[in-house]
Amino acid sequence: MFRFANPEFLYLLLILPVLLIFYIYIIKARKRAIKKYGTPELISSLMPEASPKRRQLKYFVLFTALAVVIFIIAGPQFGSKRETVKHQGIEVMVCLDISNSMLAQDITPNRLEKAKQMLSRLTDGLENDKMGLIVFAGDAFTQLPITSDYISAKMFLSSINPSMVSTQGTAIGSAIDLAMRSFTPDDNAGKAIVIITDGENHEGNAVQAATEAADKGVKINVVGIGLPKGAPIPLNNNDFMKDNAGNVVITQLNEAMCQEIAQAGKGMYIRADNTNSALKAIQGELDKMTKSEVESQVYSEYDEQFPFLAWIALVLIVAEIIISERKNRLFRNVKLFS
Numbered sequence: 001m002f003r004f005a006n007p008e009f010l011y012l013l014l015i016l017p018v019l020l021i022f023y024i025y026i027i028k029a030r031k032r033a034i035k036k037y038g039t040p041e042l043i044s045s046l047m048p049e050a051s052p053k054r055r056q057l058k059y060f061v062l063f064t065a066l067a068v069v070i071f072i073i074a075g076p077q078f079g080s081k082r083e084t085v086k087h088q089g090i091e092v093m094v095c096l097d098i099s100n101s102m103l104a105q106d107i108t109p110n111r112l113e114k115a116k117q118m119l120s121r122l123t124d125g126l127e128n129d130k131m132g133l134i135v136f137a138g139d140a141f142t143q144l145p146i147t148s149d150y151i152s153a154k155m156f157l158s159s160i161n162p163s164m165v166s167t168q169g170t171a172i173g174s175a176i177d178l179a180m181r182s183f184t185p186d187d188n189a190g191k192a193i194v195i196i197t198d199g200e201n202h203e204g205n206a207v208q209a210a211t212e213a214a215d216k217g218v219k220i221n222v223v224g225i226g227l228p229k230g231a232p233i234p235l236n237n238n239d240f241m242k243d244n245a246g247n248v249v250i251t252q253l254n255e256a257m258c259q260e261i262a263q264a265g266k267g268m269y270i271r272a273d274n275t276n277s278a279l280k281a282i283q284g285e286l287d288k289m290t291k292s293e294v295e296s297q298v299y300s301e302y303d304e305q306f307p308f309l310a311w312i313a314l315v316l317i318v319a320e321i322i323i324s325e326r327k328n329r330l331f332r333n334v335k336l337f338s
Contacts, residue, residue: 002077003077005074005076008074009074010070010074012073015066016063019066023063054323061316061323062317062320065313065316065317065320068309068313068316069313072306075306076305077305089127089291090130090189090291091129091130092126092132092191093146093182093183093191094119094131094134095134096116096119096133096196097115097137097172097225098112098137098161099162099165099169099170099198099200100168101226102115102162102198102225103234104226104231107227107273108274111198111225112160114225115196115223115225115272116158116160118223118276122279122283123150123153124150126150128148130148130184131146131153132145132147133157134175134179135165136165136170136175137168137171138169138171139167139171140174140175140177140178143160143164145182146183170198170199170200172209172261174209176195176209176210176265177209179213180212180213180216180218183218191219192219192220192289193218193221195223195261197222197223198225199253199254199261200253210262210265213265214266218265220261220262220267221262221265221268221285222261222265222267222268222269223270223272223278224254224271224272225272227252230253231251232248253271268281268285
């Protein structure tokens, strides 16, 4: 893993284009000054040992050395090894419904986007916990294996959409079963499942799966997303989804089913609305769980890489000093820089 110890110093690289523009200005100003004394060919014959190419080479060598020095100041480092870090936390598997009904806009901006916003904030509140993400509609798939890498979790959230699962439906039972298989083997770690769904078109084994999970000590909390009065499902062509008879389909939050699943899973049910009450309730419920020792892999040491760059800078500076702006009389006829 590569990083800079002091990345703020990389802003000094903005000086380089300014210096380049200044150098070009100097060259043009020098040419204008020479033309006042005669043609360039005449002036060149009067100064046979002068070498504009060498002068330019010296500048660009010094220019490169300055860039290398800036990188040195920024402190380039490579992670030398990964270390197992132990801390107190829990394991949370989030099961997110991404069926087409989650596009309904009875929740602002829509059910799915509201759920993603809530999960992003939930991730911000995690510290020493592990989190995994499962998406489901008619089938359930692991979007992110359980991890303490919260940055990756938020990146995966941004790409979630209903097209990721081709089979429509609400396979909550399959999502619970997959979540149970996704936890680490550590029996001492506190484990919980958070399901975010509108509960519509659910499969019949959801309550049974929740009961089996609770029997194994895994609490299931359910967030109902949407409103009981429902809303139409928008399509890409600025129309709404219709049934075979041509009527607009109204998707409604199946609150009774969500409550039944939460009760079977010995967890909490809460409806998500346009406020942050659901997020606070879920965070509070997770905070109540018994924390246990959780392991995670992190980079424990970083090796400084500046010595290699320092040698490059030193060689460039020495080369700039050695290179003369004038041609060596012994090699006057050698067109090395022509």
